[in-house]
Amino acid sequence: MKLKTAVTGLALGAALAVSATAGVQAKELKFAFQGTLTSWDPYRLNETFTLGTMGNVYEGLIHRKPNMVIEPGLAVSWEIMEPTRWRFHLRKGVKFHNGNDFNADDVVFSATRVRAEGSDLKTRISADTKAIKVDDYTVDFVSDNPNPIIFSEWGTWNIIDKEWATEHNAVTPQNVGGTKENYLTRHANGTGPFIMVSHEAGVKTTFKPNPNYWGKKQHNLTSVTYTPIGQDATRVAALLSGQVNMAYPIPVQDQKRVNSADNASVLIGPELRTIFLGMDQFRDELLHSSVKGKNPLKDKRVREAIFHAIDINAIQKKVMRNLSEPSSLMIAPSLTPISKDHFPRRAFDPAKSKSLLAAAGYPNGFEIGLDCPNDRYVNDEAICTAAAAMLSKVGVKVKLLAQPKAKFFPKVLAPNLDYSMFLLGWTPGSLEAGNVLRDLFYCPRASKGEAIWAKDSRNKVGKGKFNLGGYCNPALDALTDQILSETNMKKRDEMITKAMGITVDDAAYVTLHQQALAWGVAKGVNVKQRGDNVFDWRYVMID
Amino acid sequence: MNIITRVQDSLFRFFDGDVWYSFTQSKTTIVAAIVTVILMLASLLAPFISVHNPFDPTNLNLMDSFTPPVWAEDGRWAFPLGSDDQGRDLYSTILYGSRLSLFIGFASVAFSMTLGVSLGLIAGYLGGSVDAFIMRVADIQISFPGILIALLIDGLARALLPGESHDEVMVYVLILAIGLSQWVNFARTVRGSTMVERNKEYVQAARVIGVSRLFIMVRHIMPNVMGPVLVIATISLAVAILSEASLSFLGVGVPPTQPSLGTLIRIGQDFLFSGEWWIVIFPGITLAALVLAVNLLGDWLRDALNPKLR
Numbered sequence: 001m002k003l004k005t006a007v008t009g010l011a012l013g014a015a016l017a018v019s020a021t022a023g024v025q026a027k028e029l030k031f032a033f034q035g036t037l038t039s040w041d042p043y044r045l046n047e048t049f050t051l052g053t054m055g056n057v058y059e060g061l062i063h064r065k066p067n068m069v070i071e072p073g074l075a076v077s078w079e080i081m082e083p084t085r086w087r088f089h090l091r092k093g094v095k096f097h098n099g100n101d102f103n104a105d106d107v108v109f110s111a112t113r114v115r116a117e118g119s120d121l122k123t124r125i126s127a128d129t130k131a132i133k134v135d136d137y138t139v140d141f142v143s144d145n146p147n148p149i150i151f152s153e154w155g156t157w158n159i160i161d162k163e164w165a166t167e168h169n170a171v172t173p174q175n176v177g178g179t180k181e182n183y184l185t186r187h188a189n190g191t192g193p194f195i196m197v198s199h200e201a202g203v204k205t206t207f208k209p210n211p212n213y214w215g216k217k218q219h220n221l222t223s224v225t226y227t228p229i230g231q232d233a234t235r236v237a238a239l240l241s242g243q244v245n246m247a248y249p250i251p252v253q254d255q256k257r258v259n260s261a262d263n264a265s266v267l268i269g270p271e272l273r274t275i276f277l278g279m280d281q282f283r284d285e286l287l288h289s290s291v292k293g294k295n296p297l298k299d300k301r302v303r304e305a306i307f308h309a310i311d312i313n314a315i316q317k318k319v320m321r322n323l324s325e326p327s328s329l330m331i332a333p334s335l336t337p338i339s340k341d342h343f344p345r346r347a348f349d350p351a352k353s354k355s356l357l358a359a360a361g362y363p364n365g366f367e368i369g370l371d372c373p374n375d376r377y378v379n380d381e382a383i384c385t386a387a388a389a390m391l392s393k394v395g396v397k398v399k400l401l402a403q404p405k406a407k408f409f410p411k412v413l414a415p416n417l418d419y420s421m422f423l424l425g426w427t428p429g430s431l432e433a434g435n436v437l438r439d440l441f442y443c444p445r446a447s448k449g450e451a452i453w454a455k456d457s458r459n460k461v462g463k464g465k466f467n468l469g470g471y472c473n474p475a476l477d478a479l480t481d482q483i484l485s486e487t488n489m490k491k492r493d494e495m496i497t498k499a500m501g502i503t504v505d506d507a508a509y510v511t512l513h514q515q516a517l518a519w520g521v522a523k524g525v526n527v528k529q530r531g532d533n534v535f536d537w538r539y540v541m542i543d
Numbered sequence: 544m545n546i547i548t549r550v551q552d553s554l555f556r557f558f559d560g561d562v563w564y565s566f567t568q569s570k571t572t573i574v575a576a577i578v579t580v581i582l583m584l585a586s587l588l589a590p591f592i593s594v595h596n597p598f599d600p601t602n603l604n605l606m607d608s609f610t611p612p613v614w615a616e617d618g619r620w621a622f623p624l625g626s627d628d629q630g631r632d633l634y635s636t637i638l639y640g641s642r643l644s645l646f647i648g649f650a651s652v653a654f655s656m657t658l659g660v661s662l663g664l665i666a667g668y669l670g671g672s673v674d675a676f677i678m679r680v681a682d683i684q685i686s687f688p689g690i691l692i693a694l695l696i697d698g699l700a701r702a703l704l705p706g707e708s709h710d711e712v713m714v715y716v717l718i719l720a721i722g723l724s725q726w727v728n729f730a731r732t733v734r735g736s737t738m739v740e741r742n743k744e745y746v747q748a749a750r751v752i753g754v755s756r757l758f759i760m761v762r763h764i765m766p767n768v769m770g771p772v773l774v775i776a777t778i779s780l781a782v783a784i785l786s787e788a789s790l791s792f793l794g795v796g797v798p799p800t801q802p803s804l805g806t807l808i809r810i811g812q813d814f815l816f817s818g819e820w821w822i823v824i825f826p827g828i829t830l831a832a833l834v835l836a837v838n839l840l841g842d843w844l845r846d847a848l849n850p851k852l853r
Binding site for chain 1: 600604629630798800812815816817
């Protein structure tokens, strides 16, 4: 035992010496992103940047490689015991940053917390699934129905230390709409390769590598600094002046300039994120509209009219400078068995739009509010202003409210749902259509027979949690249930094609496009770009 | 004497007087006055001399966006100074934008002048604890930069008002915010002059025959303290236009669908690196010209009305 300690000590000393020599040449990653990190509570906001950044500090049971393939994370292996019972074997000897051991209790605790009231990540594990501790390093997940892809979204289900959260009174998550903070809002304690050193919301967050990380070290960083820079031009200037050595997104209009500079270049990749307009289809009267006593968006003809009014090619050419792919589906076609042109997008046709509006009883159009983020997606505000101008030509007068995401998300997401139309983007966490059908199209009800988005139980909604428009089609729900538990992949693909056809036909959303990814990287910095726009520092090498 | 002869008379006196003389002697002032008049006329006549109304989204076509100015390659006569990211003609947008900027400028100066002159008169004439109270409030306020006060009021209004009514009332909130940040200058000057006038014989005479305090303040003292007020008002107009531009530039001013000069500069700033320079340059030049011209007029007026410099 003594010998072992001595050997460990020696090894540690050697490691320290090595890191000390490496420290002579500081390898600092300084990156800037468009938006801010509003909270460090891992279950507060289901949003790519927030979860992606946390993924460097916290870890899930699985991990996604740069090519999105699943590899073991905190779980070493998993197996199906019976169709409804999955067994996960946990990694041994992993420690949280505060020194606590990682074990099955933490997984069971996290499984409860992620589904607790207020969590924005409820959909990570279905409500009927039970997490059962078998021994300290084995956990079973038992559900009512078989689920072939139970772990597909667990890359962003970050595991929290039970003792630490309990000690600091943060057993339940911070609510997305609420303003109440808890200890986890400003503190982080994960198992990941980086440790959060300091966090000033909206100003700067600093990190250092975790010397005790269990995994293989694939980066050579000595520190990481994240600065939110909302202004597009300022972010580009920061990259070109060397103030940061990685910045994203690079606005489409500035990519030529960054590429022509000799100290940086733009890394472009197809993104999996779909940008769309959502519409309130559940209220009997819209919150922000001139139409009183009824809801025009419940009428499919009105939704189609909005579709036909939008000149997506103009948006692609002028706002996105060709760095987008117009889409009729709510998911990138490459993630589905469906070919790109299988479901054509409703064409730009203002005359048809006007006649549809007239047929629905609005020959003179109406007024409506549109909520928009201005620091979340590529040119989000410009897309909204363009859409507003296009809609005004068919008589739909849009009152646009473009806000930073810190104000936009709490307003639009459940439980507030304070909008009439909104612009949002979605990348399915599981990278397949089941997630989209379940999160964006399923009837948002806490229990059967209840009204859609019933006021008192909005926080309890699981399936359909991001179906903010309250679109509801029982036939599609039945199909979705089948898809979620179908293990025959060919049958599953057929059902997905059918389900997607229903969503296109119902005009549940006005789909816009899949945006392209654009990261600005300084010379000498090597990063791996992930299709879901997650920046994983594990693979950053600085020359 | 009827009204027309009175106007004729005062016009004649004006053109015959020192002020007009000093105006004709200063070339800078004449140029400044011409620039101001042109810009004001242009913004007043915007609906008649613009290409289209950029505030009405039905006129816009996204495919027209980023058209360069007419003399550059790909320029078109439909967009003499080019177009912005939404396909708005910049020339028309500048006309409508300066209209909004000038309206907010004039209205907020009128507001702060009314407030400042009344408070200054009251403080100077009544003296004592009323004076102390008003002037201490003024002292506290002047220790904050004006733009911060305007930001504070703007922020409060945004928090108190429901989201959808923002756009309609935002212009008035701006007027209130900018006006409230500037009243102190008026109040201080008027208070000083009032304290001088208060002890003069004509005021004492009025007091002796039992004229009410309000009447003395408004009809006897106010006309005699308005000279410096006019100077401050002119300079405040320039400051107010700049404040509006700054607030709009920071994104808390007028809504983006009704751009003022500041909003246009903010929009254009995003394209500074991408070669679409005209979106930021032309509104910038207009704003600079307007503010400079008004400032020069204010300077001249200060000198012209100063008896010591005659």
